Each structure stands twice: as structure tokens, then as C-alpha cells.
Amino acid sequence: MAGVNALQWLNLTRHGESTGNVAYRSVLGTDAEETGITERDADIPLSGTGRAQAAALGRWLAALPEDERPTLVVASPYLRALDTARIALAEAPYTVPLRVDERLRDREQGVLEGLTPTGVRRRFPAEAERARRLGKFYYRPPGGESWTDLALRLRGFYRDLEAEAPGGRVLVATHDAIVVVSRYLVEGLSEREVLEIEKEPVGNASLSRWRQDGGGLRAVSYNDSTHLTSAGFPAH
Structure with missing residues (x-):
């Protein structure tokens, strides 16, 4: 990707732990159909742990x-x-x-917003089957986005970033799906490769880094939480 490769450093971090992450974990393995998250996606705040993780990220900076x-x-x-x-x-x-850029927002889930996998299977069985058949990369829920939709908006974001900060060293604070799809774009991965990578969850406040080596950006680290474990947080 020419726009990304014009940067000197590209650093991506997922946000610190949110109250939504805590709520979602609390219903995993249960029969719940809803996550219990009451805020709209854009308004979900950090938990106390998430704020501490963000401060540890700052000490790394x-x-x-x-x-x-x-x-x-x-x-x-x-x-x-x-x-x-x-x-x-x-x-x-x-x-x-x-600065803020709305193209870095999380993937939109459309009608599936706020549902657990159990809730999706029970309330939207046809969508669950369509998702199984199409696969995560291309499946778009009604009113939501596929991973390829994320790739489209990120291509535009990185082109504009190169024009704004050629040769710059950039830190992007975003969401897990954006981190994964950015790796897909920067490293020129295939659908199969990116879905294999996605099996490992992107940790809260983890770091993924690429550095210019003269021929393009090369991976330095991915989903690294060393700065957090050294500060006393458990490994993700």
C-alpha cells in the first residue's frame, strides 16, 4: 500500500479495556442473547483497568x-x-x-448490535447461516459492515495520512478489527492469512508496529503487550 509505506513508523494500539468488554465477558458461556451493553457503541467508556492500561501505554510513549x-x-x-x-x-x-478520524471507528454490526452469538443464532437464524456460508471476511450484516468495507475506508484513511504526514511517525488509537484489517493492508495478506491471524484476539492497549526499511513498511511487532505485563497487568 503506497500511502502507508510512505510513513517512517506506523504504530497501532487497540483501546484499553472498556466497560463493554467487561459486560461481554460476563455473558460468555451463558445462555444470554444480549450483551447487556446499554450505551451506543460510540459512547462506551473505558473501565478503570482500561484507563490504567492507557496510562501504561503513555509511559511506553x-x-x-x-x-x-x-x-x-x-x-x-x-x-x-x-x-x-x-x-x-x-x-x-x-x-x-x-486528531480524530471517523474512518477509524469500530466495525458496525447493524441489526446484530448488542447480541451475543447465541442471540444472533436464535433471533436471526438466516443471518447466522449466511455468515457461516460467506465467511467473516465478506459477510455484511443488514445495516452493518463486512471486513472488506473496513478495508475500503482504511485505504482512504491511509492515503490521506500519507499526504498529511509523509515520512511521519504515527500512532493510531483504534479498535481490534481495524488493527487486524490494517495488517491485511500493510502486509498484503490474503483472506485466508488474515482470518488465521484474527483467531488470536487483539489485546486491549496492545501495540502493533511497522517500520520503514527503505523498501516499505516491515513488521516490528504485532499485538504486543510487553509494556502492560511489565507494568503488572496480566498477559492477554
């Missing part, structure tokens, strides 16, 4: 060598991601511009 420090931070407008960026930047002993 503070310790970076000068030639690796971000020159720009771009965040999803969703509260959990934007607050992750704000909290992290408050820990850094240097000033970095922060």
Missing part, C-alpha cells in the same frame, strides 16, 4: 527514543479509543498533535 516518538496521533472518535489516546498522551513528556 514517554520512554521511546526521540527518533521513534510519534509526530502525529490519530484516534477513532469512539470514546474508549479517544480517551485511550488522551490518557496516553498526558503521560508523554512531549507534545504531539491529536
Whole structure:
């Protein structure tokens, strides 16, 4: 991807733990059809743990060598991601511009919003079957987005980012699906490869990094939580 490869560093982080993550975990393995999340997706806040994770991310930023420090931070407008960026930047002993881009928002689930897998199977059995048949990469729920839809909006985002910050060092604060699809774009992966990668959940406040080596961006780390485990958080 030419636009991405014009950057010097590309760093992606998933937001810290949110109250939505906590609510979803609490119903896993139960017979619940709904997640119990009451806020709209854009308004789900960080949990106390998530705020602490964001601060640990900020301490990692503070310790970076000068030639690796971000020159720009771009965040999803969703509260959990934007607050992750704000909290992290408050820990850094240097000033970095922060801007918001709606193309970094989480994948939209449409009519399936707020449902557990059990809820989808019971309330929308035809959609559950369609998702099984098409596969995660191409399936689009009614009113929602497929992974290929995410790829389309991210291609535009990265093209614009290259024009705004050529040769820049960028930190993107976003969501798990955006991290995975970004890797698909940066590394030129296939559907099979990206779905295999997606089997490993992207950890809250984890880091995925790519560095310019003269021929394009090359992976440095993916889904790395060393900065969190060293701060006393359990491994994801």
C-alpha cells in the first residue's frame, strides 16, 4: 500500500479495556442473547483497568527514543479509543498533535448490535447461516459492515495520512478489527492469512508496529503487550 509505506513508523494500539468488554465477558458461556451493553457503541467508556492500561501505554510513549516518538496521533472518535489516546498522551513528556478520524471507528454490526452469538443464532437464524456460508471476511450484516468495507475506508484513511504526514511517525488509537484489517493492508495478506491471524484476539492497549526499511513498511511487532505485563497487568 503506497500511502502507508510512505510513513517512517506506523504504530497501532487497540483501546484499553472498556466497560463493554467487561459486560461481554460476563455473558460468555451463558445462555444470554444480549450483551447487556446499554450505551451506543460510540459512547462506551473505558473501565478503570482500561484507563490504567492507557496510562501504561503513555509511559511506553514517554520512554521511546526521540527518533521513534510519534509526530502525529490519530484516534477513532469512539470514546474508549479517544480517551485511550488522551490518557496516553498526558503521560508523554512531549507534545504531539491529536486528531480524530471517523474512518477509524469500530466495525458496525447493524441489526446484530448488542447480541451475543447465541442471540444472533436464535433471533436471526438466516443471518447466522449466511455468515457461516460467506465467511467473516465478506459477510455484511443488514445495516452493518463486512471486513472488506473496513478495508475500503482504511485505504482512504491511509492515503490521506500519507499526504498529511509523509515520512511521519504515527500512532493510531483504534479498535481490534481495524488493527487486524490494517495488517491485511500493510502486509498484503490474503483472506485466508488474515482470518488465521484474527483467531488470536487483539489485546486491549496492545501495540502493533511497522517500520520503514527503505523498501516499505516491515513488521516490528504485532499485538504486543510487553509494556502492560511489565507494568503488572496480566498477559492477554
